[in-house]
Amino acid sequence: MRFAKPLLAAVAVGGMVALPARAEIDVAKLKQSIEASFESDYPKLDALYKDIHAHPELAFQEEKTAAKLAAEMRAIGFEVTEKVGRTGLVALYRNGDGPTIMVRTELDALPMEEKTGLPYASVVKTTWQGRETFVAHSCGHDIHMASWVGTAKTLVTLKERWKGTLMFIAQPAEEVGAGAMAMLAEGLFTRFPKPDVGFALHTGGGIFPYGHIGYTVGVRSSSADSLFIRFKGRGGHGASPQATIDPIIMASRFVVDVQSVISREKDPTKFGVVSIGSFHAGTSGNIIPDEVVLQGTIRTYDVDVRARMHDGIKRTAKAVAEMADAPAPDIVITEGIKAVVNDAAVGETAGKVLKAAFGDKFRAAPPVTASEDYSEYINSGVPSMFFNIGVYDPEAVAAAQKSGAPLPGNHSALFAPVPKPTIQTGVTAMTLAVLSAFDQRAKGQYKGQ
Ligand SMILES: [Zn+2]
Ligand SMILES: [Zn+2]
Numbered sequence: 191m192r193f194a195k196p197l198l199a200a201v202a203v204g205g206m207v208a209l210p211a212r213a214e215i216d217v218a219k220l221k222q223s224i225e226a227s228f229e230s231d232y233p234k235l236d237a238l239y240k241d242i243h244a245h246p247e248l249a250f251q252e253e254k255t256a257a258k259l260a261a262e263m264r265a266i267g268f269e270v271t272e273k274v275g276r277t278g279l280v281a282l283y284r285n286g287d288g289p290t291i292m293v294r295t296e297l298d299a300l301p302m303e304e305k306t307g308l309p310y311a312s313v314v315k316t317t318w319q320g321r322e323t324f325v326a327h328s329c330g331h332d333i334h335m336a337s338w339v340g341t342a343k344t345l346v347t348l349k350e351r352w353k354g355t356l357m358f359i360a361q362p363a364e365e366v367g368a369g370a371m372a373m374l375a376e377g378l379f380t381r382f383p384k385p386d387v388g389f390a391l392h393t394g395g396g397i398f399p400y401g402h403i404g405y406t407v408g409v410r411s412s413s414a415d416s417l418f419i420r421f422k423g424r425g426g427h428g429a430s431p432q433a434t435i436d437p438i439i440m441a442s443r444f445v446v447d448v449q450s451v452i453s454r455e456k457d458p459t460k461f462g463v464v465s466i467g468s469f470h471a472g473t474s475g476n477i478i479p480d481e482v483v484l485q486g487t488i489r490t491y492d493v494d495v496r497a498r499m500h501d502g503i504k505r506t507a508k509a510v511a512e513m514a515d516a517p518a519p520d521i522v523i524t525e526g527i528k529a530v531v532n533d534a535a536v537g538e539t540a541g542k543v544l545k546a547a548f549g550d551k552f553r554a555a556p557p558v559t560a561s562e563d564y565s566e567y568i569n570s571g572v573p574s575m576f577f578n579i580g581v582y583d584p585e586a587v588a589a590a591q592k593s594g595a596p597l598p599g600n601h602s603a604l605f606a607p608v609p610k611p612t613i614q615t616g617v618t619a620m621t622l623a624v625l626s627a628f629d630q631r632a633k634g635q636y637k638g639q
Contacts, residue, residue, distance in 0.1 A: 217546035217622070220351075224621050227344045228614055235617075238262065239336040239609050240310040246299030246325045246332070248318055249363035250372075252277045255297050255335070259360050262339045266346050268358065271382070275373030277362040280382050283346060288354025289631035291624050292385035292572060294564060295338035296331040296364040304328065305603040328605045329365065330393030330581065336609075337391065337579075337616025344621045352628035357385050361563075367414065367527045370566035379570060387536050387627040388574040390564050391616055393600065393607055397555070398580030399587040400611040403548055403619050404555030405577045407537060409491040410530040412461065414561035415500070417486040419444070419507050420520040428476040435516045438471055441482035443510045445469070451502030462499050463489040463559065489559055491529050528565040533573035539630045540575050540623040547622055560600075575623060579615045581607030 228235075238258065247255050256277050260270045268281035277297065301318045304311045304326035314325045342358050359378070363369035379385075394404055421444070423437030445466050456462045468485035472478075488503070490496040504521050511519045544552040555578055568574050580587070582597050590597045598604035 221547045242332040246327045249298045249366045252297035278373045279360045281358040283356040286353040289386040290355040290383040292357045292388035294390040295334040299327045306606040329600045340617035341620040367563045370563040388572040394578035399584035402551045402580040411562045412489040413529045414526045415488040416524045418522040419484045421482045422517045425480040434478045437482040455502045527561040530565045536575045540626045543626040581612045
């Protein structure tokens with residue numbers, strides 16, 4: 191159950207002679223054979239990428255996208271189960287005794303108009319929450335899908351080098367934070383094997399050029415909780431405020447004062463954000479309304495900071511109501527997506543191989559303040575590595591850094607990854623990461639299993 195050639199000789203030889211120089215040669219050779227396999231697969235991957243890009247589908251509507259991936263995976267030899275978590279799919283490839291390694295892609299696009307002007311740009315429209323909207327793959331999930339299929343193909347081509355089971359999952363509805371939970375609720379880890387290790391990648395906007403990989407040790411993305419508050423006053427004439435309890439004053443005071451939870455209560459060295467994005471009240475300038483409804487979002491990396499912020503936000507809301515002699519407000523904090531925390535052992539093992547393959551193009555990246563529901567798999571007990579890949583031409587990235595005008599990032603209408611080198615990096619990095627996990631698991635070097 192070991193590689194014919196160890197990925198990293200220095201690690202693989204254990205108590206024997208360590209040969210760090212040879213280690214790089216092995217990984218370099220492996221990288222070359224992955225890239226050769228990629229080169230011959232690329233025309234198909236390019237067509238798949240551009241087809242998916244031009245025909246995006248929104249959360250839980252990804253039926254055609256899922257069907258395309260199912261057909262690709264069956265053609266490679268995977269056993270595919272569709273409609274796991276509504277529109278998700280699970281593809282298994284069994285190759286003897288050994289660990290199960292999961293690779294996840296997302297399926298969904300965003301309700302927005304693409305403005306890149308690319309020949310394969312989306313002009314798709316659909317109905318979303320009762321309204322007509324454009325649809326676009328502005329988060330790069332199409333790059334992830336092409337890399338996912340390419341990685342599957344490459345790993346099957348290299349099947350002499352590993353033993354075990356590949357579990358490739360295509361998850362719906364990441365953008366609404368509901369797809370991972372939907373797949374788990376429909377038996378992802380009970381109807382199918384529970385993976386020993388999991389991997390996912392994400393396009394990283396304009397931070398790194400293509401060919402580069404960013405990795406964050408530990409916490410990689412934030413938890414996202416939603417906040418709902420209804421301040422209850424007593425409405426009346428705008429000319430006679432003394433006869434009313436003005437909920438607009440209460441809510442306005444809250445919006446300002448709640449930021450002191452961030453600046454005065456939270457540890458300033460730790461990340462935490464609270465933003466109020468929706469403030470609704472009133473019908474007319476001369477009527478003091480009965481109530482105000484606020485909605486917001488709370489982002490943190492750390493569970494202690496999260497608990498402290500929830501407490502501070504609730505106290506501030508109650509205090510402003512009390513100051514106005516108003517009834518207690520309705521406060522609902524809904525815990526949402528949790529932080530993605532990379533597993534130290536999985537990251538270290540894959541990181542050594544990626545460092546040997548990519549040199550200083552494999553870099554430390556800061557955590558992101560956005561959230562990602564891959565955390566559901568981690569919290570279900572799958573130690574994982576989640577990394578980023580760059581998407582833009584190195585010269586364009588350098589010019590943008592010089593001018594100070596950033597290149598369009600994820601969720602921008604102008605987000606436009608350069609397909610071939612971006613997908614090549616995705617396939618090469620993911621293939622090496624998966625092989626590193628098979629190698630390490632086969633040697634029993636992980637604690638636990
Ligand atoms: Zn996104
Ligand atoms: Zn995304």
